[in-house]
Amino acid sequence: MFPYIPISKSDEDHMLKTIGIESVEELFKAIPPSVRLDGDLNLPLHKSEIEVRQIMASYAKDNRDASQWTCYMGNGTYDAYIPSIIPYLTSRSEFSTAYTPYQPEISQGTLHAIFEFQTLVARLTDMYASNASLYDGPTAAAEAAAIIFDKAKGDTLLVSSTVNKNTIEVVKTYLKYRGLKVKLIDAKAYETDMDDFLSKIDDQVVGVLVQSPNRYGYVENYDPLMKEVQARKLKSIMYADPSSLGILKTPGEYGVDVAVGDLQAFGNGMQFGGPHIGYLSTTKKNMRKIPGRIAGQALDRHGNRAYVLTLQAREQHIRRDKASSNICSNQALNALASTIYMSLMGKDGIKKVAINTTNKAHYLYKGLLASGQFEEVYNKPFYREFLIKSKLDIKILQERLKAHSIMPFYVLDEDERILQVAVTENRTKKELDHLIQVMEVLS
Amino acid sequence: MKVLDNLMYNQAHEWIKVEGNVAYLGITDYAQDMLGDIVYVELPEEEDTFDAEESYMTIESVKAATDVLAPFECKVLEVNDSLEDEPEAINKAPYDTWIVKLEIADPSALESFMDAKAYEAFCEEEA
Numbered sequence: 106m107f108p109y110i111p112i113s114k115s116d117e118d119h120m121l122k123t124i125g126i127e128s129v130e131e132l133f134k135a136i137p138p139s140v141r142l143d144g145d146l147n148l149p150l151h152k153s154e155i156e157v158r159q160i161m162a163s164y165a166k167d168n169r170d171a172s173q174w175t176c177y178m179g180n181g182t183y184d185a186y187i188p189s190i191i192p193y194l195t196s197r198s199e200f201s202t203a204y205t206p207y208q209p210e211i212s213q214g215t216l217h218a219i220f221e222f223q224t225l226v227a228r229l230t231d232m233y234a235s236n237a238s239l240y241d242g243p244t245a246a247a248e249a250a251a252i253i254f255d256k257a258k259g260d261t262l263l264v265s266s267t268v269n270k271n272t273i274e275v276v277k278t279y280l281k282y283r284g285l286k287v288k289l290i291d292a293k294a295y296e297t298d299m300d301d302f303l304s305k306i307d308d309q310v311v312g313v314l315v316q317s318p319n320r321y322g323y324v325e326n327y328d329p330l331m332k333e334v335q336a337r338k339l340k341s342i343m344y345a346d347p348s349s350l351g352i353l354k355t356p357g358e359y360g361v362d363v364a365v366g367d368l369q370a371f372g373n374g375m376q377f378g379g380p381h382i383g384y385l386s387t388t389k390k391n392m393r394k395i396p397g398r399i400a401g402q403a404l405d406r407h408g409n410r411a412y413v414l415t416l417q418a419r420e421q422h423i424r425r426d427k428a429s430s431n432i433c434s435n436q437a438l439n440a441l442a443s444t445i446y447m448s449l450m451g452k453d454g455i456k457k458v459a460i461n462t463t464n465k466a467h468y469l470y471k472g473l474l475a476s477g478q479f480e481e482v483y484n485k486p487f488y489r490e491f492l493i494k495s496k497l498d499i500k501i502l503q504e505r506l507k508a509h510s511i512m513p514f515y516v517l518d519e520d521e522r523i524l525q526v527a528v529t530e531n532r533t534k535k536e537l538d539h540l541i542q543v544m545e546v547l548s
Numbered sequence: 549m550k551v552l553d554n555l556m557y558n559q560a561h562e563w564i565k566v567e568g569n570v571a572y573l574g575i576t577d578y579a580q581d582m583l584g585d586i587v588y589v590e591l592p593e594e595e596d597t598f599d600a601e602e603s604y605m606t607i608e609s610v611k612a613a614t615d616v617l618a619p620f621e622c623k624v625l626e627v628n629d630s631l632e633d634e635p636e637a638i639n640k641a642p643y644d645t646w647i648v649k650l651e652i653a654d655p656s657a658l659e660s661f662m663d664a665k666a667y668e669a670f671c672e673e674e675a
Contacts, residue, residue, distance in 0.1 A: 393588060
């Protein structure tokens with residue numbers, strides 16, 4: 106049963122006898138049978154190394170990735186371009202460590218890179234301060250909730266249904282074990298329903314979480330919502346796609362309390378949906394409540410510029426029980442990739458990519474509608490992701506895409522045949538035209 | 549150690565200056581000396597109300613981060629915003645630097661406060 110654990114049958118018997126049980130199975134008694142595998146895994150007997158390699162290689166041949174098939178999937182993970190300089194620099198041996206070395210005596214380079222990352226994120230989001238990054242967008246959203254619940258009197262966070270599903274689930278899980286609640290705001294025509302938002306505000310509501318552009322790619326105008334939030338002294342968290350911030354209204358411009366999101370599309374691969382990299386930036390007022398690591402700039406005893414971790418001692422080491430978060434990790438290597446990406450692209454570059462992406466997404470949208478196979482869902486402003494309704498049976502459509510080496514579309518609603526299509530700067534005009542052409546000849 | 553005659557004190561080493569049902573509150577010279585260099589004061593929100601003994605702010609110095617408890621049932625009328633940028637003012641001039649302005653719910657709560665002389669004696673005893 107455990108072919109890779111080098112103990113003999115007599116070793117096992119000796120160990121079982123020592124702890125007074127009959128079989129290894131007994132050790133797993135505590136796990137309810139309903140969630141346990143009934144019987145052994147269906148695995149073949151041992152093979153030689155050569156055979157294992159051949160079998161695995163034949164399985165791997167069936168995989169299709171974004172380098173082979175054109176990818177129009179999004180929903181939080183994007184097939185964005187990674188400039189060659191990024192893997193070249195991040196693979197340097199100085200950065201190849203399983204654990205980020207934070208000791209200032211030996212880690213000035215790493216700390217300096219983190220400091221630059223924070224500056225870039227704060228400027229991109231128009232917020233006052235950022236931390237050194239978090240695991241991913243969803244956990245950053247959950248940490249943001251912890252900030253606004255700190256010393257708050259209520260126990261409820263309102264979350265718009267137009268926030269990405271995964272993010273909502275992660276926030277719910279984090280809050281559940283703190284005795285806090287998530288109440289969803291209904292969506293109306295794929296946008297946050299203002300009336301439902303207003304009707305759900307009671308004295309237990311502390312704040313609200315919204316997403317820009319929303320999970321369907323639509324650009325919601327949050328001005329009316331923010332006006333109500335501020336008038337009622339509620340707190341606000343905005344989950345914002347960083348790649349959109351070169352052209353869309355930033356969290357800082359909206360006046361939110363905490364900005365969060367995911368920087369995967371800034372220099373990091375899709376990596377099967379993770380590891381990604383979360384960002385969190387906030388106001389000066391919340392600076393001391395920022396979870397995780399923060400690198401600060403200081404002077405050493407000779408008066409030279411030096412970088413150190415800062416503002417974390419109080420909550421994380423001295424008063425752990427009072428802390429709004431005990432997270433101590435960040436995603437340093439991915440943050441480094443995003444730092445290089447942002448400094449390489451600059452303000453103008455980030456803006457140009459966003460405009461380029463938006464143009465391509467709108468070009469494809471119009472082309473697909475013109476192909477005759479699709480109908481509009483709503484005529485709303487969108488960024489690089491949009492909804493479209495298929496006139497064809499979805500299975501037939503997806504098979505057709507596969508036959509042309511195009512990845513199937515993300516299906517939002519199978520019954521209504523609503524698909525979600527994402528376009529990144531990686532898509533060429535030729536690819537977009539090919540997709541439109543494939544649709545045109547379909548009948 | 550400096551103590552002013554026109555103020556009232558409690559055992560938490562806070563001073564108050566009472567005007568009707570309003571009290572300005574700060575920490576004493578003795579307290580700032582014990583805490584060392586103050587680097588941050590987490591102030592309560594204006595308009596919030598607190599029960600006596602309820603934690604309502606935090607004073608962080610290079611030595612420790614200390615929760616401060618409300619001395620009596622009160623409502624926060626005003627906080628000293630200048631402390632956000634200049635927390636060291638408490639070290640420099642503890643009696644000129646009020647931290648919060650409180651509305652006193654029940655004036656009888658003031659009976660437990662000491663005058664300057666009694667507070668001085670209390671500090672000597674504690675030392």
